Amino acid sequence: MSRFLMQRFAGLHAYTPGEQPQDMQYIKLNTNESPYPPAPAVFDAVNANEVGKLRLYPDPEGKRLKEKLAALYGVKAENIFLSNGSDDILNFAFLAFCDDTHPVLFPEISYGFYSVYADLYGIQAKKIPLQYDFSIDITPYCNADGMVVIANPNAPTGLLLPQQKIEQILQSNPEHMVVIDEAYIDFGGTSCSNLIEKYDNLLVVQTFSKSRSMAGARLGFAIASAQIIEDLNKIKYSTNPYSINRLTLAAGEAAVDSNQYYIDLCEKIISTRTRTVTRLREIGFTVLDSAANFVFAKSNGIPGGELYCRLKEKGILVRHFENEKIKDYIRITIGTDAQMAICVDQLEQLQKEYANENG
């Protein structure tokens, strides 16, 4: 810390991203990226012609991409907001819709960034405990006293909250924003984007990082009432109007045009997930029912931190969280069938080794 940093940031705990080793020596199952490449059309879109145009600023509105997304989700272009990754949208929502007298509510176990944004802006964060089975009881979110943020499916549990329960939260909070972070919705849920006409307090957040194999491109979008989109644009145009670069816009358009390719990939990942869950349970793991491209699993005996380290020694990266309530678990991204077979084999092996060592 330099002597110039303002005191209010001295205690800020920044988000810790998952490891991104730059050599490819690991089977990388730690940050929920897709194991499959973007659609062929995306390769064609990011071409020499597009690179030539890099001397020009990109379209700050991203008009073409907005129109394509609007058509795909059955809304109008004025209902779409584009951003440099969906983290930007969450950032803007905390900044725009909360302050030191307008708190935010979110599950105690959820995407780690929510509490970072609350800290950054001095917003009171009401962290609502999950139930014993890691599911979300909606009662504390109904008639709330601030913005509600829920990842659906939740991370890192992978559990899905049914849309009818989200509607109850929306109905009971007409004076508060309800943000539904749908980073993983394509792996088994139904998007709430169809509810934006009915609820003008709903902000749906999505990303190209997971189901569209474009984490490296940094592209996120939101779906909401035209008024909410206007608010988000006010913040965007007050910070960085050109936040989405030309290559990413071109890639995004091609990705939306290739929707069927991604639907097929999601189906493939879902069937790999089903097989992985079955095998993990067979070897004695406790595994939550996932509607995402990862599974949250606990060994019968080996603590989560130990599992993480031993898997890393064997060349497999997964994610472990220090939090007391989930320290026994690891989060494993669903890779290819071959990667998951290796991962489960190694876990089975580890359980045997551990049992021998610990009598």
Ligand SMILES: *Cc1c(COP(=O)(O)O)cnc(C)c1O
């Ligand atoms: C990955 C993830 C994001 C962020 O995605 P980007 O678009 O890559 O910024 C947001 N929310 C959740 C719950 C995520 O897991």
